[in-house]
Amino acid sequence: MQTSTDQKFRTREISASELSLLQGVRYFRNRAWENWGRTARCQPEFSFYPQRVEDLIQIVDFARERGRQVRVAASGHSWSGLVPTDGILVFVHQLNKVTMDLSDESNPRVVIESGATVKEVNDVLEAHGYTLPLNVVLESVRFGGLIATGSHGSGWNNSTLSDLVHAIEIVTASGQLHKFQVGVDSDEVMNAARLNLGMFGIIYRITMNVQKSWVVHAQDQRLPIDQVLENLKERVLAHDNMDLFWWPFCNQFWVKTWQRTEGEITAKPRKSLNDKVGSAIGARFHNEMLRLQSTFPRLTPGLSRFTFKVTPSKGDKVVDIVEAIHYRRAIEVAKMGCVEVAFKIDSGFDNVKWAIQAVMKRVEAYAQRGEYPMNVTMNVRFIHNSNCLLSPAFGEGHTCYIEILSRTNQADWESFSGEVASEWLTLPQARPHWAKEFQHIPNVIQHIKSSFGENIRRFNQIKDQLQVDPTHMFVNHTLEEIFLK
Numbered sequence: 090m091q092t093s094t095d096q097k098f099r100t101r102e103i104s105a106s107e108l109s110l111l112q113g114v115r116y117f118r119n120r121a122w123e124n125w126g127r128t129a130r131c132q133p134e135f136s137f138y139p140q141r142v143e144d145l146i147q148i149v150d151f152a153r154e155r156g157r158q159v160r161v162a163a164s165g166h167s168w169s170g171l172v173p174t175d176g177i178l179v180f181v182h183q184l185n186k187v188t189m190d191l192s193d194e195s196n197p198r199v200v201i202e203s204g205a206t207v208k209e210v211n212d213v214l215e216a217h218g219y220t221l222p223l224n225v226v227l228e229s230v231r232f233g234g235l236i237a238t239g240s241h242g243s244g245w246n247n248s249t250l251s252d253l254v255h256a257i258e259i260v261t262a263s264g265q266l267h268k269f270q271v272g273v274d275s276d277e278v279m280n281a282a283r284l285n286l287g288m289f290g291i292i293y294r295i296t297m298n299v300q301k302s303w304v305v306h307a308q309d310q311r312l313p314i315d316q317v318l319e320n321l322k323e324r325v326l327a328h329d330n331m332d333l334f335w336w337p338f339c340n341q342f343w344v345k346t347w348q349r350t351e352g353e354i355t356a357k358p359r360k361s362l363n364d365k366v367g368s369a370i371g372a373r374f375h376n377e378m379l380r381l382q383s384t385f386p387r388l389t390p391g392l393s394r395f396t397f398k399v400t401p402s403k404g405d406k407v408v409d410i411v412e413a414i415h416y417r418r419a420i421e422v423a424k425m426g427c428v429e430v431a432f433k434i435d436s437g438f439d440n441v442k443w444a445i446q447a448v449m450k451r452v453e454a455y456a457q458r459g460e461y462p463m464n465v466t467m468n469v470r471f472i473h474n475s476n477c478l479l480s481p482a483f484g485e486g487h488t489c490y491i492e493i494l495s496r497t498n499q500a501d502w503e504s505f506s507g508e509v510a511s512e513w514l515t516l517p518q519a520r521p522h523w524a525k526e527f528q529h530i531p532n533v534i535q536h537i538k539s540s541f542g543e544n545i546r547r548f549n550q551i552k553d554q555l556q557v558d559p560t561h562m563f564v565n566h567t568l569e570e571i572f573l574k
């Protein structure tokens with residue numbers, strides 16, 4: 090699909106001799122790209138594979154001088170249309186160096202090239218006895234993608250990954266490497282740069298605050314829904330972390346909690362061969378179950394209850410915090426769709442209960458008609474908030490992130506998840522997660538514009554003042570709709 094900004098940018102053909110000016114940067118022409126969830130695709134004119142920061146500068150110079158737009162692909166695990174472009178797509182996976190910065194003992198940090206995966210970062214942190222206090226569950230995604238979209242983990246006192254950014258180095262439209270850093274730049278500039286959806290330029294490197302690692306008492310329980318909802322607030326406040334999972338047609342939640350402790354580790358070593366094999370088999374089995382439910386939708390209630398029983402939803406152990414955070418492996422095997430919304434929690438958690446029950450009621454209503462659009466899980470997480478201007482968790486008050494997942498391209502998923510999300514978006518300061526599916530939600534662009542309101546205006550103003558992208562080189566169709574119209 091060619092967009093109006095693409096049309097404006099694509100002015101003339103590029104000759105082979107011009108391309109040879111890009112010394113040593115591997116590229117392909119007109120190579121198709123598709124994201125992991127098979128919900129976004131494009132055929133960029135050029136796909137570039139940089140290996141060094143100098144390559145990023147060359148690519149941006151090349152794009153600017155020839156009027157091409159630039160977007161970056163990391164692991165392609167976002168669902169929304171943030172990546173696609175007809176212009177230049179930059180693959181950053183070879184920029185994956187990770188080093189510790191322990192020059193200031195009281196402020197330990199990790200310096201991450203934007204193509205490094207969560208696993209590559211964890212390997213370095215664990216080797217030095219440090220950790221990020223929060224993270225996403227899967228370890229295959231890359232930090233450029235996590236930071237650009239404001240991805241989050243869970244924990245009542247935690248913010249988002251973008252909030253942990255101390256410095257971020259970005260190749261902006263002029264081809265210069267611009268470092269934004271706490272203590273040098275104002276808080277407001279930092280809070281625009283930390284979560285910019287790739288609109289400041291190509292992120293080269295990120296410096297993040299880390300902590301000495303610690304151990305936690307981690308519990309997994311299957312508890313009746315009514316019992317959990319009755320005193321939801323007390324349960325959440327009683328732990329460092331509490332997540333809820335609900336499999337459709339089940340009368341129990343998987344309640345995952347953890348709490349800092351001093352005890353000895355009782356779990357098996359992290360990432361043993363057994364664990365790897367077990368996770369791979371489990372994930373493939375789950376994938377087959379989902380395939381079965383897709384082919385025979387009426388089997389969904391029974392298979393969903395069975396799947397819940399075989400999840401690791403019963404356990405009691407002392408583990409490293411990093412193991413507690415990344416408690417599931419191989420989750421990428423089963424391709425899924427996902428819709429997620431953040432909203433501010435009211436004082437009694439009544440709106441969280443309402444949001445949960447809205448999903449349960451709709452699953453039942455669809456089932457009455459013989460339709461089973463949701464066959465994976467609902468996940469509810471609780472965090473503090475974010476200071477990043479474009480974070481769905483921006484603003485005073487604790488935030489609930491609620492998401493639903495189903496097999497990729499499941500029948501009726503679009504209408505079901507669109508209706509659920511429309512209900513969720515009526516909650517206070519509710520906003521969709523940038524990286525998840527949101528473009529099918531009715532009137533969502535208008536909703537995003539009004540719910541971020543002043544923050545979008547301020548973000549654009551800061552971007553203009555800094556002159557990071559005066560010609561909108563780093564914007565695509567999706568972003569143009571939200572930020573430029």
Ligand SMILES: Cc1cc2nc3c(=O)[nH]c(=O)nc-3n(C[C@H](O)[C@H](O)[C@H](O)COP(=O)(O)OP(=O)(O)OC[C@H]3O[C@@H](n4cnc5c(N)ncnc54)[C@H](O)[C@@H]3O)c2cc1C
Binds near residue numbers: 160290
């Ligand atoms: C199974 C699964 C589980 C997930 N769990 C969570 C979760 O627990 N919490 C959560 O918040 N999210 C979660 N996500 C969403 C995920 O964190 C985001 O989609 C994240 O962006 C994925 O990173 P990526 O490397 O795939 O980035 P991509 O999808 O490749 O890119 C995401 C965005 O970042 C931009 N970008 C990437 N690198 C750069 C760079 N170097 N410079 C400029 N822009 C860049 C891209 O252009 C794009 O706009 C999950 C996704 C999946 C598939």
